Amino acid sequence: DIQMTQSPSSLSASVGDRVTITCRASQSISTYLNWYQQQPGKAPKLLIYVASSLQRGVPSRFSGSGSGTDFTLTISSLQPEDFATYYCQQSFTIPWTFGQGTKVDI
Amino acid sequence: QVQLQESGPGLVKPSQTLSLTCTISGGSVSSGSYYWTWIRQPAGKGLEWLGRVFTSGTPDYNPSLNSRVTISIDKSKNQASLKLSSVTAADTAVYFCARQNSAFYHFDYWGQGTLVSVSS
Numbered sequence: 001d002i003q004m005t006q007s008p009s010s011l012s013a014s015v016g017d018r019v020t021i022t023c024r025a026s027q028s029i030s031t032y033l034n035w036y037q038q039q040p041g042k043a044p045k046l047l048i049y050v051a052s053s054l055q056r057g058v059p060s061r062f063s064g065s066g067s068g069t070d071f072t073l074t075i076s077s078l079q080p081e082d083f084a085t086y087y088c089q090q091s092f093t094i095p096w097t098f099g100q101g102t103k104v105d106i
Numbered sequence: 107q108v109q110l111q112e113s114g115p116g117l118v119k120p121s122q123t124l125s126l127t128c129t130i131s132g133g134s135v136s137s138g139s140y141y142w143t144w145i146r147q148p149a150g151k152g153l154e155w156l157g158r159v160f161t162s163g164t165p166d167y168n169p170s171l172n173s174r175v176t177i178s179i180d181k182s183k184n185q186a187s188l189k190l191s192s193v194t195a196a197d198t199a200v201y202f203c204a205r206q207n208s209a210f211y212h213f214d215y216w217g218q219g220t221l222v223s224v225s226s
Contacts, residue, residue: 001170032210032211034210034212034213036213042218043202043204043216043217043218043219044153044202044213044216045216046212046213046214049207049210049212050210055214087152087153089153089212089213091210091211091212094166094168095155095169095170096155096211097155098152098153098155099152100152101152
């Protein structure tokens with residue numbers, strides 16, 4: 001299985017901050033990397049697919065980059081509704097696997 | 107707008123079979139553009155992909171489940187279903203159904219999830 005490792009596991013930030021989360025794959029996955037946001041008690045929500053494509057309806061302050069094994073999710077100006085847990089997921093090969101999550105709190 | 111809704115027993119006894127249904131609205135389970143997928147999340151932990159099914163063809167499963175999982179679709183009811191046999195306490199989790207886009211294999215729509223506890 002492809003292992004996905006996120007860093008950091010958690011971070012504290014303030015409204016307006018620029019936040020960057022990193023995801024590393026245990027082998028090259030080209031750009032088959034997706035990002036999700038999960039609020040407590042809710043289902044994950046797709047933010048970014050194939051590394052850098054913004055899902056319809058997702059604010060433009062979210063952006064993704066990377067290829068191969070190293071990827072980043074950036075929130076350019078953190079908003080109150082962005083405090084959540086973020087997961088990366090590889091869609092290169094079965095079994096699809098997720099990172100362990102990065103919790104963003106105040 | 108596609109909506110997915112999981113349903114099924116919230117409590118299952120050890121060694122029994124967990125059975126859940128995902129009802130799809132605003133879209134067709136017969137669509138050739140999507141897979142119908144099950145994912146679970148133990149309390150306070152990360153996400154685990156269980157398996158997926160297409161409108162036709164053989165389902166794909168996570169090998170970690172040791173052949174305990176079966177996923178199927180019912181076109182007449184526009185539903186996808188999950189069966190997980192020989193459950194233990196380790197199978198206690200929130201179970202999500204999700205639609206997987208066949209273009210880039212991302213999960214673009216999710217159900218709200220349903221908590222299943224395994225306990226005697």
